[in-house]
Amino acid sequence: MLRRTLLPVKSALWSRQMSVLARSVKYTQHGEPQDVLELVESELPDPKDKQVLVKILAAPINPADINTIQGKYPVKPKFPAVGGNECVAKVLCVGEQVKDLKAGQHVIPLATGLGTWTTHAVYNEDQLMAVSDKVGVAEAATVTVNPCTAYRMLKDFVKLSPGDTVIQNGANSAVGQAVHQLCRAWGINSIGIVRDRPEIADLKQMLQCLGATAVLTEAEIRTSDIFKSGKMKKPRLAFNCVGGKSATEVSRHLDHGGVLVTYGGMSREPVTVATGPLIFKDIAFRGFWMTRWSKENYSSPERSKMFKEIFDLMEQGKFVAPTHEMVPLKNFKDAAAAALNFKGFTGKKYILDMSE
Amino acid sequence: MLRRTLLPVKSALWSRQMSVLARSVKYTQHGEPQDVLELVESELPDPKDKQVLVKILAAPINPADINTIQGKYPVKPKFPAVGGNECVAKVLCVGEQVKDLKAGQHVIPLATGLGTWTTHAVYNEDQLMAVSDKVGVAEAATVTVNPCTAYRMLKDFVKLSPGDTVIQNGANSAVGQAVHQLCRAWGINSIGIVRDRPEIADLKQMLQCLGATAVLTEAEIRTSDIFKSGKMKKPRLAFNCVGGKSATEVSRHLDHGGVLVTYGGMSREPVTVATGPLIFKDIAFRGFWMTRWSKENYSSPERSKMFKEIFDLMEQGKFVAPTHEMVPLKNFKDAAAAALNFKGFTGKKYILDMSE
Structure with missing residues (x-):
């Protein structure tokens, strides 16, 4: 006014x-x-x-x-x-x-x-x-919170190339939707895990529309052979915004040397990390907080590059x-x-x- | 024969x-x-x-x-x-x-x-x-298993300088003893956590003799103000060979950006990782397996350097x-x-x- x-x-x-x-x-x-x-x-x-x-x-x-x-x-x-x-x-x-x-x-x-x-x-x-x-x-x-979180988590933990795979729970979260869209733009397979629900078919379709390579419920991923057929590389990067059993399940699919990045904890349950995968599979459990990254990189060229890349995709209608x-x-x-x-x-x- | x-x-x-x-x-x-x-x-x-x-x-x-x-x-x-x-x-x-x-x-x-x-x-x-x-x-x-494990864990996760601090549970393990001795040689504070036991006084003295800056029981570290007085830097590196509550307690003392490296799981309980420290304190949970490192660095100069350094200390009587x-x-x-x-x-x- x-x-x-x-x-x-x-x-x-x-x-x-x-x-x-x-x-x-x-x-x-x-x-x-x-x-x-x-x-x-x-x-x-x-x-x-x-x-x-x-x-x-x-x-x-x-x-x-x-x-x-x-x-x-x-x-x-x-x-x-x-x-x-x-x-x-x-x-x-x-x-x-x-x-x-x-x-x-x-x-x-x-x-x-x-x-x-x-x-x-x-x-x-x-x-x-x-x-x-x-x-x-x-x-x-x-743009500054969720898409940037997705962008940084895809860039800063594991060097990904086209054809590589990422997996995430809470795949329909705002960050999850951004992950699918960036993966589609960059030629990376993105596997989304969601909780089962009455409208699961619609949700799967919506996420596949955004670029998810496959969307599975937490029950489906437990018995899935999606990474066993050899058609899709095992993920080297996983994102967790749920915690508890969901995080454990997601980390179980990681390839040797893979990283699970936690950016939220909606279940309010901690992440449980078995000793075996830590030692023998070299799985790392990390966390990411966009607020800290933005502070530490306030005027960095890396930050400008990130915004330019995301805005370009938005202008082209490839990122909603x-x-x-x-x-x-x-x-x-x-x-x-x-x-x-x-x-x-x-x-x-x-x-x-x-x-x- | x-x-x-x-x-x-x-x-x-x-x-x-x-x-x-x-x-x-x-x-x-x-x-x-x-x-x-x-x-x-x-x-x-x-x-x-x-x-x-x-x-x-x-x-x-x-x-x-x-x-x-x-x-x-x-x-x-x-x-x-x-x-x-x-x-x-x-x-x-x-x-x-x-x-x-x-x-x-x-x-x-x-x-x-x-x-x-x-x-x-x-x-x-x-x-x-x-x-x-x-x-x-x-x-x-x-030499090839325990001292090399200690050496690599001190070198490969966080860049330490003299005056920095590391903390470890199972501090009287073979790796733990090696950690204390390397820290003494390199001017790094090393805090050992051990389970309480009848002969605790002897054990503390033995570990301090090897170079531990301080040795605390799991009950003592929970209420200790060792990192609060400002006399000793908060640890940026922690080692865990126990798991369960002991690992959680050790990780709780880590400074922002610190790393907990798991190399064993004697309690057979997993490491529990709260979402908050992962995201807001940027604590990382990693694992280390000497066998893999040795294979991947079989003839590397880094490996020769490690052996030379440890053997030098052994010859000088500074590493037993x-x-x-x-x-x-x-x-x-x-x-x-x-x-x-x-x-x-x-x-x-x-x-x-x-x-x-």
């Missing part, structure tokens, strides 16, 4: 004279989202120096955002805090020292913890990255956002409550739509 | 005319050592070409040797098989194409599965490495064999039965003494 009607930016001087009333989803203490979140209006200062005033177009609700609000995440916000870490936004106007961004451009956050569940925000130029408006709003809004629902900002409480209510990643991602 | 009295080797011609009756601990099927092992006499052929006839001086009984006899080890021998993988031997005579070994030299096996529980053997030159006779018989006989007992060959059955009977590495290593 702009106090003045937003007109095309005519001059930098004019752009600094705008004043904007932002509506933000804020919290001042940890707790359940429905208890502690509230929609607060506040006037934003004009962007100065290297600051950028943006209008948020869309911002997803990620499980980690909810855990952060609950106080269960290793990243602790300063109160009062605005929820959310991801978004795609449109630049409204920029401070006089801003060099590389201009009004009208789409941007995504390079930094985490910016507080993106808000209609407008003032960020610093170095916290943002321009993105082509040919990239869909849902895709751009959700995970299953999602756009939700009006006013429904933020229901969406936040529902975001953690899906059991074992059967649900969709909620994306707050700020365009209303 | 030589058919002819062994005289100093005068000529290569003469040396090839010797004939030797070897007594070997053999088995023709898998089973418990006391059931399937027997002492068998056989005449050895003269060493030809690149062959070397050796008299074994001493050969240890390692847990993996027993597991191999039981059929529980990934390495399967061809029957009839001679037990044992390690030894120190004296060269009696050599084939005409042998270049680098000569009668009188001490040698150790470079290859595994040679069958070392025998009074004499004919090996190929490339299966052996000369070792100075200044290195003690017990040290040379036990693990707690052991020399056992006459005729008592092989009792020793083999006892070798796996120690509970959780409280026992000593039995070394067959072939000198009688």
Whole structure:
């Protein structure tokens, strides 16, 4: 909601004279989202120096955002805090020292913890990255967490070549969907494991549509000979977001020297690692946290390369956002409550739509 | 037992005319050592070409040797098989194409599965490495498995500098004793965890004598503030030969980015890996198997460097064999039965003494 009607930016001087009333989803203490979140209006200062005033177009609700609000995440916000870490936004106007961004451009956050569940925000130029408006709003809004997690896990643990195989549980998670799509783009076999459910046939078809080479239920993979016929290489890389028996089962299919990368633990059960595979098969059990990688590689060429590659695929229509629902900002409480209510990643991602 | 009295080797011609009756601990099927092992006499052929006839001086009984006899080890021998993988031997005579070994030299096996529980053997030159006779018989006989495991685990997972810390459970195991001694030589703090027992004070003193910076029982480490006072760096490397709760406890003390290397599983319980440390602390769970490393690095400069470094320490008296007992060959059955009977590495290593 702009106090003045937003007109095309005519001059930098004019752009600094705008004043904007932002509506933000804020919290001042940890707790359940429905208890502690509230929609607060506040006037934003004009962007100065290297600051950028943006209008948020869309911002997803990620499980980690909810855990952060609950106080269960290793990243602790300063109160009062605005929820959310991801978004795609449109630049409204920029401070006089801003060099590389201009009004009208789409941007995504390079930094985490910016507080993106808000209609407008003032960020610093170095916290943002321009993105082509040919990239869909849902895709751009959700790129920095899940697709980047999938990309890094495929790149940083085992050197894969076309024809190699990866296997993952929770294959219908947002990261799982990204893994399938990147594997398809890179010629890598990707085997998805999902829990059985009434609508299993639809789910399998959906994931195969995204590029999964095969999708099996946890019961099916236990008796499958998919890696025994010799038609498909045994996986050298596995991804786990479930834990417990599911993780053990996935690791059992790894080839010698393989790596199981854990990026989530939806079952709340630990990963159990038998001594034999550790020693005699040289299986490694690692973990991955996108937030740390992004901090450690904030301005790295490797990070720019990753974004370019993913955005190129998105522009070509070869990489779509995970299953999602756009939700009006006013429904933020229901969406936040529902975001953690899906059991074992059967649900969709909620994306707050700020365009209303 | 030589058919002819062994005289100093005068000529290569003469040396090839010797004939030797070897007594070997053999088995023709898998089973418990006391059931399937027997002492068998056989005449050895003269060493030809690149062959070397050796008299074994001493050969240890390692847990993996027993597991191999039981059929529980990934390495399967061809029957009839001679037990044992390690030894120190004296060269009696050599084939005409042998270049680098000569009668009188001490040698150790470079290859595994040679069958070392025998009074004499004919090996190929490339299966052996000369070792100075200044290195003690017990040290040379036990160097290729435990000290090399300790060396590689300290070198190959985390880059350590003087002042860094490692922590290990089963700290009184043969590998554990080697870890303490290498850490002392390299200026690295080494914290040993052992099970409580009546003679705990003696055990602590013994391990501190070998170089342990501190030795704690499993109960003591749970409440210790050893890494909290700031006097000692948190460990970036941990070794586990126990599994179960002991492994979890050891991994809990690792610093961010630390690695837990499993090389044994005496409790027969798996390693349990919580999702949080994997993701947020970037703790990695790896395994190490000396047999594989030795095969993959058979003639590597890295392997020669390792042996040279360890032998230098042994010659200087800075590295001693693990707690052991020399056992006459005729008592092989009792020793083999006892070798796996120690509970959780409280026992000593039995070394067959072939000198009688």
